[in-house]
Amino acid sequence: MLTRAERRRGIAWGLLSLIGIALFVGIAVAALLSWDVGDTRARLFTAYTWRILRFTLWQAVLSTLLSIAFAIPVTLALARRPRFPVRVWIIRLMAVPMGLPVLIGALGLIGIWGRQGVINSLLLKLGLDQPVSIYGLTGILLAHVFFNLPLAARLLLAALERLPAEYWQLASSLGMRPFSVFRFIEWPAVQRVIPGIAGLIFMLCATSFTLVLVLGGGPAATTLEVAIYQSLRFDFAPARAVALALLQIGVTALILIAMARFPIPDDAGMTAGRATRRFDGRTVPARLWDAFAISVATAFLVLPLASIVFAGLKADLWNLATSTAFLRATWTSFIIALTGGLLAVLTSLAIIAARGAVTDMKRPGKAAKGFSALLGGMSSLVLLIPPVVLGTGWFLTLRSIGDVTRFAPVLLVLINMLMALPFVMRVLAPAIETHRQQSGRLSASLGISGLAKLRRIDLPVLIRPLLTGLSFAMALSLGDLGAVALFGSNDLTTLPWLVYSRLSSYRTNDADGLALLLGIICLLLTMLGTAGQKEARHD
Template identity: 45%
Template sequence: MNTSTDRSIRIGAGIAAAILAIAFLLGGFVVLLGAGDQAPDFADLLGDAYVRAILGFTLLQAGLSTLLSVLIAIPFALALHRARFFGKPLILRLFLLPQALPVLVGALAIITIWGQNGVVSRALASIGFGRLEVYGLTGILIAHVFFNMPLAARLIVAALDRVPAESWKLCGQLALPPLTVFRLVEWPALRQTLPGAAALIFMLCVTSFTIVLVLGGGPAATTLEVAVYQALRYDFDPARAIGLSVIQIVLTTLVLLATLLLGRDPAGGFGLGGKSRRFDVKSHVRGSLDTALVTLGTLFVAAPFIAIVLSGLAADLPRLVTEGAVQRAALTSLGVSLAAASLSLFVSVLVLLAIEALAHAKRPGVLRRFIRISLETATSLVLVVSPVIVGAGWFLALRQVTDVLAAGPYVVVATNAVMAMPFIVRIVGPALRQANADTGKLTESVGLTGFARLAFVDWPAMRRPLALAFAFAAALSFGDLGAIALYGSNDFVTLPYLLLQRMGSYRTADAAGLALILGLIAVCVMATVERGFAHRKDVAA
């Protein structure tokens, strides 16, 4: 096999994988649109004062959430990257958990910490200040910062990890002051990552559903995603739901395209720390400030998890662990999460290999450049498509041809797999891109193709990021509540679905215990899978 054939196979496989993912996402739209009596009237929607208010609030909360998440993440990530202490990798793994935590559990933990009867409100009241009102914009911003600030911090740390070691050595040899190091080394790395990180967080906040539903507090704090749910759940008005979804897709797609066209690829990377050795000039003042920043940032992220642990320990854990329904739900969740992570990893890697093959083609051409941009956009499409619409559409479609509940597990696995794709691309993509930049020409010159290239070039570069990506995808699927909410039944129950059932029946102690069990299993899954992929020397790093 020559290099041209190898490149064509990679491009073809990646395009086929992307088409399957897009077809699954858009299939729900098509079915739901056909279920309505009329097409969406966009002029009427945009002329509706309530819709304009929803649109304005959606942009406001997403913009403020993105700004706060990034502004808080920058000093924390810089301090964390400068610091060298034993628990640094543990903190970076802690900052991976909010994205894998079930949003419902996270929202309830936010209320426990920041609500009127929460720890922070009681502390403020004890010194004479008023209690916090967590419902409304304030609560939404706190929750979004909790979920997304760690994501931005990890992206920034990964960008700093990719700075050549020689740059840090030169800074130390020249005894450059902190501001000069920031201007010459740190800021250029941040400048390449921040646009993509901000775009990713903005899209996540625009499509936020559970947080706004739980913490919104009423019609004044409603987003487009919640309005789509209301149009389907209470009014069953597919035309209105589709119209609102299209408006949301247009908004987020414009942000995504602007990011890609500006050359700021949102597929940044995640790092586990410990790669870069810095030689900064020692300063007790800066060291104390870094310690304070790392401590405050870690406490902000860890506090909801501590609340989950304390609430869970108050439940009857021995009874829950030995309960048959909990054991069956845990095994079902494990099966769904591992299947979804495997499918997502397979599809995402095919797309990434195609993107790199197109990027390093000898004659890129306009068509290949267009295909490459389309594939990059496709990997982020899930961030702009409402999962409520996708789930409802496939529910209606399957109801016409088969037993929906019997097909439920397959739809849930597929949905979770597609949902994890943007994150896998952001974890694995930079490593594969760097490997092709370093050895791509040499690989082609010696005629290394097919499985040989995959084994000796791509796999060594991707192995460690693949471990993190698979672990993250498995944890994300393990804690998912969106897809299972439509397809759950007595015969198909996952731990998040069982948690929702116990909350609905006001068995709050059981719900707290299940939340703790869910979090512990998710952490164990991530740790086990990551160690299983990586070599011992990688794990030790």
């Protein structure tokens, strides 16, 4: 239904972005592969890399198991209590860690679980002198559970809420006891989606950078990504960084292949208003247990968030907000986030247009189909090469040309753009597909095309998803510490980098204040983005 010009334009834009991304990623990987080939191979499995690889996988396995193990009772309780007080808000709260810059979350966790935190003071008062340590493996696990338990719980809850209402009526009519309900209804529904969720969480934890940097980092608690960063920034051992980066690519590739077998479930349809009614769990012990599970999980999530606010308010916010360091970092962050975000949106549009053009062909040839598949696999490519690895490749490439810091802003923009791409695509692709189905034939029959179509038909409908995508991409970039950790300097300081440097020079008070400011900025951005979404749903 597209005009020939439209189709050609779509393909051209798609081709251009494909080549651009392939070059950007390809050059980095080529630089890694071509570095001291003989030497690297010997370095790939030294005692050091082996230990780090083992720790990376071990903490990811534990994080995944713990996140899911704790998410299950919380989910079952939430599912069984459709009328639990403030249930909607608890479910919304569970979305917060996903949008929260990881560094801020880490600060909140330190505020609660750290040496001077609430929990340890409480334990001390109870006479326990062995405090919980937020640093090392415990801290990393705690933080990974904080970020991934809500993710798992939301996805599991969606799976339970998709069950037909008749199931609960039948269960109660047949007189099933809680264990039978679990065995015959809840567990089968939950265990179907667990492999996908576990894969996703494992991937996130195996490539987790910021949390390990802040809470781990010692030789005993370092993951591949952090080790790469340390090799480049502190020890300047590029050969080791290359070996680690190649290992990281190998690990993510294996995880991605394994994940491809288990689709990631979605949380769509949740809180869609279809009130499920449950007739089980009316006994007092069941009520108490559910209330306990929900309250503990809620406290676990709320306390660190509250700590960010309280600790931040203790800082001299006005002075911080007007300091040159903050203003400069904010400006830098904003420019990088905006450019990266706009690029991500434009690239997504190009990819979607090209795929649309291929779908529109009557008989797309093998080449066209392959092209479309390549474009579709782009987001996996981004996952395959984590930002730190990408940064390492470019670091090595540019070092031979000149001063790396000169190119740093461009690299930051491009890396952030790539990171945001899968998320922006997830927002835009369905919106554009719906729009195409609704207006494609009509526009074609009326002969509206080109700028007029863009202005009158497309933009009015798509402006909201576009803004949502842009705000997501910007929030992601604003909160990112991974890429800037490699390239940050006195000349190039983003907000997260500023928070991190304050934290590492033990100016915790400043760090808390800055974290609160950054958190507020990200929250505002996300609210702007989702506000548009909500209105769009009302239309």
